[in-house]
Structures are given as structure tokens and as C-alpha cells.
Amino acid sequence: MFEVLAEPxxxxxxxxxxSSQRSVGEIERQLRMPQPTVSKHLRVLREAGxxxxxxxxxRRLYRLKPEPLQEVDAWLAPFRRFWSAHVDALERHLDRMDQSTPTKRKTRRRT
Amino acid sequence: MFEVLAEPxxxxxxxxxxSSQRSVGEIERQLRMPQPTVSKHLRVLREAGxxxxxxxxxRRLYRLKPEPLQEVDAWLAPFRRFWSAHVDALERHLDRMDQSTPTKRKTRRRT
DNA sequence: TCCTTATATACTCCATGGCGCATATACGTG
DNA sequence: CACGTATATGCGCCATGGAGTATATAAGGA
Incomplete structure (x- = not known):
């Protein structure tokens, strides 16, 4: 899935x-890439759903299917939790940088 | 960015x-992969931010940085709009499948 | 039927990237 | 300072995959 998306x-x-479905020829023209290249990439995209x-x-009209990208979205979920949880962590970090009052850290972080 | 994520x-x-930061050795043990492999992947991850x-x-303690994954999240945004917009489209599609009344399609699709 | 358009596939070439192994570097400890 | 631990790096091997070119397949129109 990610391998499919790795290709620009x-x-x-x-x-x-x-935005909308397109024929192979339209994709070819709009993205300025040779037709066999387009077809090959479409094949990969198609086989990956x-x-x-x-x-x-x-003509063949190609359109998006949402499922695989939704899976990517789902994979991202835990990380979204991570970075929202770390808005506070940033504050704590800045706090920690305040070395001018080096009192013993009580909220010591476990490894 | 996606190339980095393409590797399992x-x-x-x-x-x-x-969940938390880890040392190289911890990663090595928990994921059962040889240490040079871990280090090399960490290098790629580090250089990609x-x-x-x-x-x-x-020891080196490694921890996540949110930015690149946030970019992935941002790239996904238009597609999220797409698939939420197509909850209705699914209904329309099912409607279209009702071939039992094959009247000339009036809502002809533009290319 | 012949020609044109539209798309898919086959094949070769080449670059990239992951792995395994060996080794280098760095730090702490006796 | 010698040794063990922790991590990084270098090198060679191999598989994968993308690009380009040529060709195959299929459908429409004169």
C-alpha cells in the first residue's frame, strides 16, 4: 500500500x-507522461484497489476507490494521537529548558 | 517521505x-531484527525527520518527530474530502445499478 | 475491410535499496 | 588501559521496479 504511494x-x-474520473489519454496529457507509463501505473493502482x-x-475511465487511502488514514491514527498529546509535551519541554531553577525533577520520565 | 514509509x-x-522513546537495542530486541538493520533504518528515518x-x-534514545507524518496527513486531506463526499455517491451508484428500468440515461457524465 | 484512435503488454536496461557480514567508533568499567 | 557493550558504517550481493521502445489488442468510422 505504502509502496504504491511511494511512486510520485x-x-x-x-x-x-x-476531482473527477479521467481517461488514460487525459491523464497522459495532463501529467505529461508517456502513455505506457500511465497504463503501467494505473495497473499497479488498480491491482492495489x-x-x-x-x-x-x-476509452477506459479511471476513478478513485477510497478504501486503501482510508487504510493509510487509519494507520496514521495512533500518530495523530501522539502529536496532539505532545502539544503539552512541548510546553513541558520548554519548561524543562528553564534551567535557571534546577529543582529536582519530580515528573521523571520512564524509559 | 512516502518512500521512507514504504519499508515495513x-x-x-x-x-x-x-508509545515511548527507545534505545537501538530495545528496538532490535522487540522487532527481532539485526542491529545493523535497525541502525540503517534509523538513519533513514532520522535524515527524513x-x-x-x-x-x-x-545508548542512543530515539523518539518520534511529528512533522513528516503530519505532512502525510495533510496530503491525505483532499482524499478525505473525496470519500466523505462519496457516501452519497454510493447511494447514487446503487440507484444506477437498478437496471430493471433501463430508460435512456439523462444524467450523462461529462468527461 | 482498412485505417485511426485508445489502451495494454512485453522486453531490455539500469538505478535503487535492503540484507548480511565484517568492522569501526564511542563510552563506561574494572 | 584493556575489555565489554552499544551503535554506526562500509562493502558486496541480489531483487525489485521504473523508463523507454516496440508491439499487441480492441473499438469506431470511412
């Missing part, structure tokens, strides 16, 4: 599709 | 650090 062109395709396609004459 | 061991390290370390005798 693929992220570009996803970002392009977020990031996009799906429907046939429209000779 | 690195994600494991991050997930481990979310995902973690930072402080010296504690011969």
Missing part, C-alpha cells in the same frame, strides 16, 4: 483523479 | 516509538 507519478495520478475503471467505447 | 521495518519502528535521537551514555 502514482501520487500525481491519484491527486488528479480526486486505489482505482477502478469502466469501459467507455475504446 | 521502518513503519514497525515508528509504530514502536509512538521522522525521528530524532539523544545520547544517553553509550
Amino acid at each position: 507519478n502514482r501520487r500525481a495520478i491519484l491527486s488528479l483523479l480526486v 486505489f482505482v477502478e475503471s469502466t469501459v467507455d467505447a475504446q | 521495518n521502518r513503519r514497525a519502528i515508528l509504530s514502536l516509538l509512538v 521522522f525521528v530524532e535521537s539523544t545520547v544517553d551514555a553509550q
